[in-house]
Amino acid sequence: MNMRRFSLIAVPYGWLVLLFLVPFLIVFKISLSDVALSIPPYTPTLELSEGWGGFRDFLSQLDFENYEFLATDDLYWKSYLSSVQIALISTTICLLIGFPMAYGMANAPKEWQPTLMLLVILPFWTSFLIRVYSLIGILSQEGMLNQFLIWVGIINEPLTILNTNIAVYIGIVYTYVPFMILPIYATLIKLDGSLLEAAEDLGCSRTEAFWRITVPLSKAGIIAGCFLVFIPALGEFVIPSLLGGSETLMIGKVLYEEFFSNRDWPVAGAVAVILLLILIIPIVLYQRNEQKMMEADT
């Protein structure tokens, strides 16, 4: 093992330990600390100078009371449930909008495809905050959407959309739909057209061929797209705080407020730890799907 190889590994490794692993361990530790004393210095603190005895003292003072508090207070488990619900419903809507778009792009003439691709990528590079902001003007009481609906004659009175959960759904779908389109398009474009021809020659209708060939063969892209929308949507903070109202309970917003408004750091820590526990399942499933896609490619 030479020096160069060692430092090549050690520099990024050390950086991540220091700025990713250690911070997370601190969050975990604070989530087990006492509420009142946790704005620094937190109790208990780890006294390394006292050796093993100090470590035992430290452990004995940790407790799960913040987690018990989360379990007994309605607000938290309601926020977890409603985050999961909002993320699930938005993911479904994204799929319903994203799949037809990806399918349309894959069927479009070859020379259009780079331009269509550019049109999907452009919002992806545009500031997230600006895109959420652009919805505020559309969805507000006197906004474009209401003016349009009144002009068409569907409604007589402006609807309240901004600051409700509906606005949050629209916001998540609007900002995350490119993440759904891109992986689905990537699988659809690789799909061998002769399979569909064969199916039709053998007597399948177009619809039947779509359901029995196109959809199963694009499954990996659909799954990847769903997780790419679901995972970030679950911990979303900007969209519920700008587009949502007081009825909108999302855990990312609760964590932010717990920390900045209530200044209850141990509870914020516990909220964070549980949010991660919820996320582990979709993350592991997503990684498995990615591995399968990689194996299918080689």
Next chain:
Amino acid sequence: MRRLTWFNATSLTLGFAFLYIPMIVVIVYSFNESRLVTVWGGFSTKWYGELLRNESFLDAAWVTFQVGFFSSIIATILGTMGAYVLVRGGRFYGRTLFSGMMYAPLVMPEVITGLSLLLLFISIGLDRGMFTIILAHGTFAMCYVSVVVSSRLVSFDRSVEEAALDLGCTPFEAFRLVTLPIIAPAVISGWLLALTLSLDDLVIASFVAGPSATTLPIKVFSSIRLGVSPEINALSTILIGIVTIGTIAASLSTKRSVMRRQREERMAEQAG
């Protein structure tokens, strides 16, 4: 067998209308004379003037630019090193932990990343400001850089590197003279991604920024909370304009280099 049906055309039209109408409305209303954001009062560019005279926006933009510049450089260097270690590094102690840490920030909710870094900075007594934002952005962006670079490292022919080593290059020379030029496009797009992520980030920055450093997204967020304003429309238009020009330029240059490569390959075939 691929043909554009009416259904395809309709879903594309409606889908792109959904994606673009809100942004187009923002752009149109940035040229509105009236302060009222829903009433058209005639064409004017006065809000751009107001924006450029607004000191607090200019200060925030300058902070954001510096943070983006330094953090994207850190992220690119560390991310490229990390990708190289993961793809070419072979076995070493703690490799699983390392790849886990390289991957985790990609899926970690921003509120958690922000919270954990803030608690770290407080517990080691580091004053919050521009420096802490640079550290935070460098850390989460390096993982994105590493994903982009490692996909390129995986796909290229390793025997070129081995040939360089056989011909007497040191490993470092082989990296500098052979590997780096090949992965350079991926390193550059990783750097652009890191820069964009840093310029865009609101949540992590608002955790780790002290009162001394306000970035543009933090400033925009706090003024959006007060409602839609023509200055923000003007700012949005400028940002959308920069991104549009950048993206189109990038795609044109990729297209040109692909065409050049195809032409060279054809000529090589004819010559051979």
